[in-house]
Amino acid sequence: MGEGEGIDYPPKNVSSSDAAPALDIPAKKLARQLNFTGSGGAVLLPEQEKSQPQQLLLQVDMAQSQLSLQSRPPQPQTLAQSVISSLPLQQLPLQAPHPSLRVGKSESPKARSRPNFESKDGTPKKQKQCNCKHSKCLKLYCECFASGVYCDGCNCVNCYNNVENEAARREAVEATLERNPNAFRPKIGSSPHGACDRREEVGEVLILGKHNKGCHCKKSGCLKKYCECFQANILCSENCKCMDCKNFEGSEERQALFHGDQNNNMVYIQQAANAAITGAVGSSGFSSPPISKKRKGQELYFGATTKDSSVGRLGQQANHVRSPAPSLSLSPIPCAHVGPSTVGPSKVMYRSLLADIIQPQHLKELCLVLVLVSGQAAKTLTDQKNLMDKHTEDRRATSHVFSTQEQLPSQKESDDCSKANQTDKISPDNSSSDGADAPKGRSMSPGTLALMCDEQDTMFMTTASSIGSIAHACNTSSQLPYRQGMTDAYAEQERIVLTKFRDFLNRVITIGEINETKCSSLARSELHSPKDPIINGTGNARAETTQQQGAASNGVAKAHVPPMATSMSTISTSLVANNVPENGEIKLKVEKDI
DNA sequence: GAGTTTGAAACT
């Protein structure tokens, strides 16, 4: 890259033509050359135009080392990251913010006295000002340099991070990139695990993200701004090699920080909401807390020793607590799932009341049920129509003529369509001759079809395809009466499907409420003194979880908690039992899965 | 504001 020769670092061979007149003379602070704009692009200020050729040359070099950035998939980003990532690639060296700035760095009281990089609403304002003394602002120690911006109004000494020293700066950039091609890239990125990963807070909105390299904190517990993760308002991740980390989801210390501040309460609430979302489906409400290097490899996240995914999630400290017993710390405590393996009762974890309750299979079953219900609705509707229209059947048969070109290759389906034209219904004999064909009623509504899109069962995929073909064939017939019939069928099917789905959700809500009530009452009665002011009402998930955890320690909680998995099965079963016609195989399949 | 602590970056 660059000149191709070895680069002295720090640069001593600064081109005389470009270097500052004297190294020891504090460089004159120049106006900032690049401004971040809300639109995500850097703008060249008038005074920087003179240096453009140099910058462009450098930008080419930089682009070479950062090409991969273009191919990276979209990632959750902070505002600053979004701004950076949306910038033209070749401009990155001057724009990628400093690690701290890249992650929405907040500032200490002292720092707040200086211009902020971002305004309160996230609108980029003025950059922080460094105080470098020995780095010439040409190393990543310097926030400005690391941010890819010239120093401007900083308190630095012997600054070379300015236009006058562009050559030196450029070499420094090259040297930095040589050491670390990612040096100017955002440090916070999304994880390959997607939703299971860390959340990054931007203002009060949490998004996912984690530190690409991870922190290496030893003494700060990752709860001070020394920690890059904490500074970025993200949780530590498996990338971190920190010790005694307290910056993990559910950390009491971390939450204590949040609770001390009204604004941060919103963060906590939002986190809880996120946790509820992620925890409601699947076995873990929260992602696992980070494991320090020293513990990594010792702990089994999903080890065979895990007797129950819902057990052993208490006392989430993992690496953070030198607990003698390996805490299987997969996720925070599920309120409704407690076990005897409580470790670290002081740890407070929020977990969805529905965590471990709704499993992916339940959703699949729900979809199946809805499909079946839809099919039944279609059948019922067509039966009714059949009765009503029976006396006009002959007339319709003669008045509605299909063009043969519009017939589908599948003769059976074409026949069905033609028959539908005649009778506005599906012949029950045809459609249900095979149980697997039950939902194949051609009157499947768009909503039902949508539900089926995610169904991996080829049986249903085939069905959907057939239905689509039929619908297409029939639509092209321009037979309004039939269309009307289809519309009616769709409407009816959607009504039923939505009703069932609503019922399902209501029951899920009920389960959650039951859990909540039980957790709350359990906590009140068995753990804390009645006068504990925190434990009022049923909405304090944190308090309840704490109680629950304590109750779990007493080994009594389990007896008070209904078997939620059973409840979910009951939901699906009841849906099947109440609404699914006698379509042997499918029904059996659903029930078997349950 | 000076001094201390901390951890990333730089260096060996």
Add this chain to the structure above:
DNA sequence: CAGTTTCAAACTC
């Protein structure tokens, strides 16, 4: 790659 040094921000008083 691990250990050490340098550095500047964060923090404390």
